Amino acid sequence: YFRLSIRSPPQIPEVILPEDIFLGVASALRIELNRAFAILRDISSGKDLKKFLMAIAGLWVLSILGNCCNFLTLLFVCFVLLHSVPVLYETYEDQVDAFAEKAEAEIKKQYAVFNVKVLSKIPKGPLKTMKLA
Incomplete structure (x- = not known):
């Protein structure tokens, strides 16, 4: 009543990721992280008062949101x-x-x-x- 058939295993395509795309993403990420660290250094050293006040305001808003939910x-x-x-x-x-x-x-x-x-x-x-x- 049952018919058993032996099938060949499915063909799985080979996936090859190009190296240049990952190097480009890593390079862009490195540049953005360095820019963020420079901004954080300016904020913490007190060189830019406007950024410092914006950071304080942003952290204050985050603390209010954290208390609410x-x-x-x-x-x-x-x-x-x-x-x-x-x-x-x-x-x-x-x-x-x-x-x-x-x-x-x-x-x-x-x-x-x-x-x-x-x-x-x-x-x-x-x-x-x-x-x-």
């Missing part, structure tokens, strides 16, 4: 946003661009006021160099 919830929200925001942007691109231009102008105006009232009053002296013993 756990990691899996935050991961799920990021996943949903990463899949829905590009579609919404493509649908309403003109309105979003117009609003972003207005918001950017307002932020620049508020930063100019903040710069005049607060940042310009901070004394800037030469950075002290550490003496190695």
Whole structure:
């Protein structure tokens, strides 16, 4: 009643990954990591006050989000946003661009006021160099 047939094993294609693509990706990743480390060095050394304040604000926002929800919830929200925001942007691109231009102008105006009232009053002296013993 049952008929057994012996089949030949399936043909699996050979996969060869080109070396130049991986070297290009590794090189681009190295360049971006070096750029990120340079930015982190500037922030930590106090050379760029604007970046330093932006880092403080970003960490403050992250701490607020961390207190409101756990990691899996935050991961799920990021996943949903990463899949829905590009579609919404493509649908309403003109309105979003117009609003972003207005918001950017307002932020620049508020930063100019903040710069005049607060940042310009901070004394800037030469950075002290550490003496190695």
